[in-house]
Amino acid sequence: MREESAPWPEWREFVEDKSTLQEYEGDPEFLAIKKQIDEEYGEEKLRRSWLKTCAELEELTEEIKEKGSQIIPIIDMADVRRGCVAIKDVAEIRRVGCFVVRNVIEQCEMDRLYRDLKNYLSINKGRYTAWPQDSPSIFNLYNTPTQNALRIHPNQLQLMRWINGLWNYPNDDEEASPQPLLYADAVRVRPAKQTFLGLGPHIDAGSLCRWGDPAYRKVYHEIFAGNSENHDIFDMGKRKDANQALYLGGAHSTVMRAFQGWTAISKTAPREGTILLYPNVKAAISYVMLRPFFKPPSDKSKISDASQWTYDPSSSWFPGTFKPQSQLLSPTSHPHLRLKECLIHVPPIEPGDTVWWHTDMCHAVDAEHVGNMDASVAYIAATPNTPINKAYMQHQYDRMVVGHPPQDFVSNGVDESGFEEFQGFEGNPDIFKSLMGY
């Protein structure tokens, strides 16, 4: 369960009302995609997975309610370094789909890097943008000395490779491997007491493209085929070809991140500007993929009974799915996920610890920050080597080496090369080059 006494934030609910439906019906692609899947698989198969998935979610809810944040596995960097993470921990990490790694970077080093970051932000003030506008905390900066140092720290690189290796790679495929690439993302310094409702429950890596892109849809074949229990959330052979950027939108990363992650630059804790995770991928993503095909019973008291839902491929409504945005979720639109009980805070995190969550995991940014200090993180993901990722990386290198923002962030990033104390890839040009696909 979420941290006791934490109120459910006023995040948006996705409701099938007249105005929303108009929005969907104005775009024929939603219905066309739904019809394709209906024709390919049909009611019987989708319903079979629907019933199994909802039953599994019920069991999961009980487990998550009982264990709370303790369900999130915690391992130590020393064990990754020595190659001796316990087999049972690896199994649990793969089952739950998220985890914490302690002591990735030494605390004294983090203190120095945090001072450097704050100094960089201050001496360059006015030259960059941040989000949200009224209380900036996510800085549209991609090339600060602090970010770059954190990205190429030897522990971080070893950890990324280990995390990428949690996925299954086809033996005969030389194009995909756990060899880490470096996806440059933003940095956050969130002031104490700042309320933030901008990132409610969502899943990144695209939204409608999960159903709309033929290669991406194949990732979920077993779910649509009535065999949701066979869905492999770690199948890189299929996933590497998925087009996450089929529809344009600032929320979509072009690259496939095996696990999204952040590296804590300062302390964070439940209700103190941290992240909330839904500690399951397999059943939750199965539910999200099936949900647009089923209509709730009109009798609200029967909503939790999955057998009372009607198969309806004739509606263009995809709850919480908007082309330019990540896949959005809410208790009303996705009731069987029981988000109010199952979306849990990660445990207290120290500077130098890292948090990781599977690319298909539902997560949200803490709406509250009741603590007394900044909550600061660098977004650093585990990005495997795939053809799509590699192509993006080379482009990213060409842009960043001259100080420009990476392609996914051109709309808000700026040329950082003229900034005070800008270093770019100086000092480690070869590491950056090889981490970006050259």
Ligand SMILES: [Fe+2]
């Ligand atoms: Fe996210």
